Amino acid sequence: MNANVNANTQPSAGRSLWFDAWVVLRRNRAAIASFIILAAMTMIVVFVPLLIPYSIDATDWDSISVAPSLQSGHLFGTDGLGRDLFVRTLQGGRISLLVGIVATFVSLLIGVSYGAVSGYLGGRIDQIMMRIVDILYALPFMFLVILLMVFFGRNIVLIFVAIGAINWLDMARIVRGQTLSLKNREFIEAARAGGVSSSRIIRRHIVPNLLGVVAVYVTLTIPQVILVESFLSFLGLGVQEPMTSWGALVNEGAQEMENAPWMLVFPASFLTVTLFCFNFLGDGLRDALDPRDRGAAS
Amino acid sequence: MLNFIFRRLLTAIPTLLILIGLAFVLIRVAPGGPFDGEKQLPAEIEANLRAAYHLDEPLYQQFGRYLVSIAQGDFGPSFQYRDFSVTELIRSGFPVSLRLGGLAMLLAFIVGIAAGSFAALRQNTAADYGVMAVTMTGISIPNFVVAPLLILLFAVGLRWLPAGGLGDGSPKHLILPVIALALPQIAYIARLMRGSMIEVLRSPFIRTARAQGLSMGRIIVLHALKPALLPVVSYLGPATAAVITGSVVIEQIFGIPGLGRHFVQGALNRDYTLVMGVVVFYGTLIIVFNFFVDLIYGWLDPRVRL
Numbered sequence: 001m002n003a004n005v006n007a008n009t010q011p012s013a014g015r016s017l018w019f020d021a022w023v024v025l026r027r028n029r030a031a032i033a034s035f036i037i038l039a040a041m042t043m044i045v046v047f048v049p050l051l052i053p054y055s056i057d058a059t060d061w062d063s064i065s066v067a068p069s070l071q072s073g074h075l076f077g078t079d080g081l082g083r084d085l086f087v088r089t090l091q092g093g094r095i096s097l098l099v100g101i102v103a104t105f106v107s108l109l110i111g112v113s114y115g116a117v118s119g120y121l122g123g124r125i126d127q128i129m130m131r132i133v134d135i136l137y138a139l140p141f142m143f144l145v146i147l148l149m150v151f152f153g154r155n156i157v158l159i160f161v162a163i164g165a166i167n168w169l170d171m172a173r174i175v176r177g178q179t180l181s182l183k184n185r186e187f188i189e190a191a192r193a194g195g196v197s198s199s200r201i202i203r204r205h206i207v208p209n210l211l212g213v214v215a216v217y218v219t220l221t222i223p224q225v226i227l228v229e230s231f232l233s234f235l236g237l238g239v240q241e242p243m244t245s246w247g248a249l250v251n252e253g254a255q256e257m258e259n260a261p262w263m264l265v266f267p268a269s270f271l272t273v274t275l276f277c278f279n280f281l282g283d284g285l286r287d288a289l290d291p292r293d294r295g296a297a298s
Numbered sequence: 299m300l301n302f303i304f305r306r307l308l309t310a311i312p313t314l315l316i317l318i319g320l321a322f323v324l325i326r327v328a329p330g331g332p333f334d335g336e337k338q339l340p341a342e343i344e345a346n347l348r349a350a351y352h353l354d355e356p357l358y359q360q361f362g363r364y365l366v367s368i369a370q371g372d373f374g375p376s377f378q379y380r381d382f383s384v385t386e387l388i389r390s391g392f393p394v395s396l397r398l399g400g401l402a403m404l405l406a407f408i409v410g411i412a413a414g415s416f417a418a419l420r421q422n423t424a425a426d427y428g429v430m431a432v433t434m435t436g437i438s439i440p441n442f443v444v445a446p447l448l449i450l451l452f453a454v455g456l457r458w459l460p461a462g463g464l465g466d467g468s469p470k471h472l473i474l475p476v477i478a479l480a481l482p483q484i485a486y487i488a489r490l491m492r493g494s495m496i497e498v499l500r501s502p503f504i505r506t507a508r509a510q511g512l513s514m515g516r517i518i519v520l521h522a523l524k525p526a527l528l529p530v531v532s533y534l535g536p537a538t539a540a541v542i543t544g545s546v547v548i549e550q551i552f553g554i555p556g557l558g559r560h561f562v563q564g565a566l567n568r569d570y571t572l573v574m575g576v577v578v579f580y581g582t583l584i585i586v587f588n589f590f591v592d593l594i595y596g597w598l599d600p601r602v603r604l
Contacts (some may be wrong), residue, residue: 135313139320139583142543143577146565227440234442235546235562247442253553254446258454268443276438296579 010059023210024288033285036278043228045093054084057242068262077262079252081295089266092211095245096271099159100226104218107165111171115129116202118172119179130176133169142165145228149237163228171217177211179206210288219282223275230271245272302596310589313494316579318368320576322361351375376564384575389562395549395556399541401476406483406537411530413484414491415518418526421496436485441544445551462550467526475552477546483537490533524598525595531595535588542580548589555560 023030068077068085076085118129148162182188183206191201230247232238239245246267253264299366339347348354350361351374351589367374415430452474460471497548498504499522507517547560557576 007351078570107393131309135316137311139317140539140542140581142319142546143561143580145559145572147321148436149565190367223438230440231442231543231547235550235565237562237565250443250446257446257450261450264446264450268447272439272443275440276434279434279438 011032018212021285021288027291028284028287030280031288034280034284037273038277039091041270042097045090045097049087049090049094052084052087052090054087057083072155073291076266077260077261079256079263085249085263085266088249089270091248092244092246092249092267093270093274095156095239095243096226096229096274099156099163099229101166102220103164103225104158104221105170107167107221108214108218110165111168112175112207112210114168115175115177116179116206116210117125118196119176120183120202120206122180124184125229128174130173133172137169142228142231145232146235146237147197149232156239156243159229159232161206163225167221167225167228171214174213174217178210182206182209183217215284216282219278219285223278223282224259224276226271226275246256246274301597303593306589306592311584313585314582317480317580318365319361319555320340321577321581322356332465343459368578373578374571376569376572378424378491379572387572388557388575391555391557391560392553395542395545395558398472398479398548398554398556400543401472402483402545403537406480406487406541407530409480410484410487411491411527413488414493415495415523415526417488418473418495418499419514420520424595426492430492433488435483435505436481437489439481441478441482442547444481445527448474448478449551452556475548475554478551479548482544482594483541487530487537489501489531490529491526495522498522499526500528508532528595528599529537531591531598534591535584538587542584558601 023042034271076089078084079088104195114129114133118126127194136243145162145166148158152158159242188201188205196204226246229238229245230250232249237249239248241248249267250264250271253262253267345354352360355363361423364374372384375383376387379387383526394598413429413433420426441561447462452459459474461474504517504522506519508514542558545556546561548554549556549558550562557580560572561576563569
């Protein structure tokens with residue numbers, strides 16, 4: 001925790017934070033494997049549906065609720081309405097990943113600006129802003145999202161915004177903490193002495209230096225968001241038919257699991273593998289990028 | 299200590315008001331009313347219905363009315379279950395949910411603390427990696443995936459346990475739901491416990507204790523456990539919230555007539571009073587619980603009282 005830290009914080013030529021991080025991350029095989037799986041998953045989910053002759057809501061009357069087989073052309077089988085499960089699983093993946101990325105981006109926007117402003121301004125304003133975060137922390141958020149979904153219609157844009165709008169608290173706290181430690185550094189002082197305005201300092205000097213920590217928490221927020229969305233869809237409160245998501249597919253599968261176990265197994269494994277990989281990648285990135293853990297990682 | 303309690307109350311009460319206000323505003327500004335059924339009601343009847351539920355008054359009056367009745371423990375009539383008040387529904391559903399959630403919390407804390415300490419004592423061995431891999435699985439697999447798998451294995455396949463419902467109320471009906479609900483929490487608590495135990499075991503006072511020749515077992519129980527438990531205690535609040543949220547899904551899957559099921563049914567039916575009643579009830583529960591957790595924390599760690 002001591003010798004290593006010193007060695008790493010002394011800047012030697014050409015070794016940026018990102019380069020250091022890459023060196024640490026490359027040694028973490030679980031994280032690299034997760035990254036490759038996630039990249040492959042994204043590619044498959046985005047492009048493969050274009051090559052499949054079935055659409056997500058087309059009924060194949062000759063094969064209703066059939067098991068997976070190569071001959072029928074239904075790789076993952078079909079559901080009780082004769083819809084091809086392979087294309088539905090991939091389509092569900094599109095939705096789940098999209099929700100994960102967009103809602104995380106929403107929470108990123110709110111969290112980073114809130115945390116950076118709170119930490120940089122400090123004093124009374126910081127106290128009030130953080131007290132608000134404390135208060136919001138105590139609220140049962142899943143219930144509030146469910147309220148939002150129920151009362152404002154179950155459309156997908158609202159899912160993005162609602163989930164993002166509740167998930168920024170962790171981000172705000174972490175960003176504030178980092179900002180507090182950044183704002184007394186010499187280069188910030190120099191900028192302030194040079195007459196740069198507060199909002200410009202936050203945008204040009206504070207936020208770029210937060211990117212490492214933010215990258216870690218983005219990777220850890222995405223699986224949380226995917227989980228929230230599938231939770232909602234599982235209850236029937238999220239994405240609506242004929243559109244689908246992994247949560248909705250798991251729900252359908254759970255009801256048919258005695259007769260048609262493939263309906264549960266495929267979407268559930270896609271969902272689980274994705275969550276797994278994001279968590280591993282996030283852990284790996286944290287070891288690589290979070291300065292607090294630098295000693296532990298090396 | 300009194301000062302500390304007072305300061306904590308100062309956060310708890312506004313939180314409660316914000317929660318009630320938020321739920322209230324959200325529900326009132328939402329499109330779609332409880333009387334937008336398949337049949338269009340005649341205007342007069344709808345006006346009468348609105349008057350009967352005080353929906354024709356200005357919002358602030360409705361809010362005041364709501365606050366007063368909540369203070370009296372009355373959440374109003376359910377819009378959907380015409381013969382029941384929301385309070386009755388909560389009273390019938392909550393004991394079931396409480397038993398389920400309480401048992402899950404108990405299981406999660408016992409197993410989580412044990413597994414976390416075990417892994418910490420064998421840091422960087424195969425046993426440690428094994429525990430950590432299992433907990434990562436627990437975190438990554440959502441409980442609405444685990445629950446059907448448990449049913450498939452133990453109820454449908456092996457036929458050891460019932461697949462759902464409460465049956466005659468015998469404990470074996472609760473085994474699968476409690477396990478499904480507890481698994482992610484076990485994983486979180488084990489990881490927290492491992493981290494904090496490793497940190498505590500590195501601290502100077504533990505080294506002193508070892509230098510004095512105390513056995514490892516004594517050191518853990520007498521010296522290390524209490525400080526190492528601090529992060530776990532502060533996780534009690536989020537854990538409660540997570541278990542309550544999880545119980546919504548678990549009750550749905552296992553067909554358990556608890557409060558979570560009422561909530562989902564109410565949400566699907568746009569039952570304003572029921573949904574708001576459940577949110578306010580659970581919100582209050584979480585806030586009150588957090589208040590006590592803070593007190594326990596302050597008692598365990600005198601530094602936070604300053």
